[in-house]
Amino acid sequence: MAKKAIWAPSPSTTRGQPTPISADPKGERLAYANNKSIFLRSIDNPSTSTQYSGHTTATTVARFSPSGYYVASGDVSGTVRVWDCVGEGATKGEYHIIGGKINDLAWDGDSARIIAVGDGKEKYGHCITADSGNSVGEISGHSSQINSVSIRQQRPLRAMTGSDDTSLVFYHGAPFKFNTSIRKHQRFIYGVAFSPDGSSVVSVGADKQIFLYDGKTGEPKAEVGAGEHKGSIFGLSWSKDSRKFVTSSADQTIKIWDAEAGKSIQTWRMGEEGRVSIPDHQVGVVWPQGRSDGLIISLNLNGDLTYLSEGEASPRKVIHGHQKNITAMATSDTRESKPTLVTGSSDGRICNWDVPTGTGDYIDGEGHTNYVSSIVAAPRGIYSVGWDDSLRSMDASAKVFTGSAASTDGQPKGVAVTIDGLTIVTTHKSVQTFKDGQKQKEVQFKNTSPTTITADDYLVAVACDDGSLLVLDPKTLETKRKVDPLGSIISTLSLSPNGRHLAAGCSNGKISVFDTSNWEIAISRWSSHTARVTSISWNKGGTHAVSGGLDTNVFVWSVKKPGMRVGKPNAHKDGVNGVAWVDDSTVASVGGDAAVKLWKVEALS
Secondary structure (H helix, E strand, O other): OEEEEEEOOOOOOOOOOOOOOEEOOOOOEEEEEEOOEEEEEEOOOOOOEEEEOOOOOOEEEEEEOOOOOEEEEEEOOOEEEEEEOOOOOOEEEEEEOOOOEEEEEEEOOOOOEEEEEEEOOOOOEEEEEOOOOOEEEEOOOOOOOEEEEEEOOOOOOEEEEEEOOOOEEEEEOOOEEEEEEEOOOOOOEEEEEEOOOOOEEEEEEOOOOEEEEEOOOOOEEEEEOOOOOOOOEEEEEEOOOOOEEEEEEOOOEEEEEEOOOOEEEEEEEOOOOOOOOHHHOEEEEEOOOOOOOOEEEEEEOOOOEEEEEOOOOOOOEEEOOOOOOEEEEEEOOOOOOOOEEEEEEOOOOEEEEEOOOOEEEEOEOOOOOOOEEEEEEEOOEEEEEEOOOEEEEEEOOOOEEEEEEEEOOOOEEEEEEOOOOOEEEEEOOEEEEEEOOEEEEEEEOOOOOEEEEEEOOOOEEEEEOOOOEEEEOOOOOOEEEEEOOOOOOEEEEEEOOOOOEEEEEEOOOOEEEEEOOOOEEEEEEEOOOOOOEEEEEEOOOOOEEEEEEOOOOEEEEEOOOOOOEEEEOOOOOOOEEEEEEEEOOEEEEEEOOOOEEEEEOOOOO
């Protein structure tokens, strides 16, 4: 199996905190953190991206080196990793900096030194060489966590840090050492940045104020735009000519400033006019160097990347995606010519993906408020169930939820659908059927709890936590057959499109395939997973199946040659949660890294 595409998730964000995003020197790629990974994403073609998964804890920041060959990234454990961003992503160095979260880091102009800062226990930052991790300075003078750092790219080297203690510290280097402390801000400082020519440095913070300083001496020069921003300023970035800079704020605005005149020259406000929208808080911004189109990219609390152009009133485009662990996926079974994927995540967000372009959009309307546990597609629409104990339907082509939510009276474990529009939901205590949002029938389970479900027009298969497998009639929900337990709890079920085979994935990693004509085990050799199987999907011909598991692996199996398989280890960090066929030679997978990945399946027999 070969990697065909990675559709990156949105950056991870936290309310009331800045989220650093970085662009490479050529202005071609963005770098940002999501969960335990770092994603490098093409600016002009956002469906093209690469993933670095070397960190073992949640990542917080990633910055390109001025040379463009390396990225330095930090995580919540206080570790900074330096890695190659041009080749295969090989790690150049791993350095433990502080005993807590890394909030920001900066490179010097030679791509040789890195200052990393954050919320440590003994110190709040340190300066190291990028190639060996040797100390080349001391970050001191603060009494609380440092939120931002910037290094002057010219000699003599200078650096500035901004902290929760409301002070800025100016350093001379190298080696970097304390020069002076500056107190201009009244509240937390969220951003500092030297201009590309090194003549000026700017600071912004929670007090809604912007201050300009001399880049060589650190002397305060002016306050910029007093009273213009109405909320905390989280993001800051300079234009390549050092004459302008851009800020982003919790007041839902992005402003371009003339540094010399100290005035705002353009403002964009996100969200509906006159309405406060917390998801539209702007928590990060970058003005990519090396471009001639004046592009500015702003990040909101929802994780959306908004493309703005200087001089244009409306956004050029907005990039959507998941921020959290993707927990469910289905391929749209409509009669459209364009295939689509529908994915749901642990925060209740559901996205619709156009397969040819790799672009994602939110499903509009009142959706789930919690973990999406299962999604299924049918010709009449797409159905999802979530831990808000509801069943919802949606139209993938219109990208909207349809009808009202139906209560499931219990935590849903799975959903299945028949061709005549009957929707079957299993909860922790029952199996229920719905039609047009109205409950039709319900069967309670007293001594056992259902774990998963699948169905077609002729049967419903329900697995229970005692290892049993029940075959029910779709219309009456009467038990037609009880299949002998497999010896392990069945975690996922999938019927082949022709109805001949039922694949049962178990919590011990084994997959058993039943012949539905006699309910004997037809295939028992699909046993390469080493942890719970989370998802199985059949191709249209019923000749091959793809499976994903908590062991991070994806395998494609053959019915004719059960001993043959092709696979992809480490497909998703923190496990695979969903797999689906896109076409006869392409499978899609989703998992704990919040990314959607496409794989080219070769050598199918």
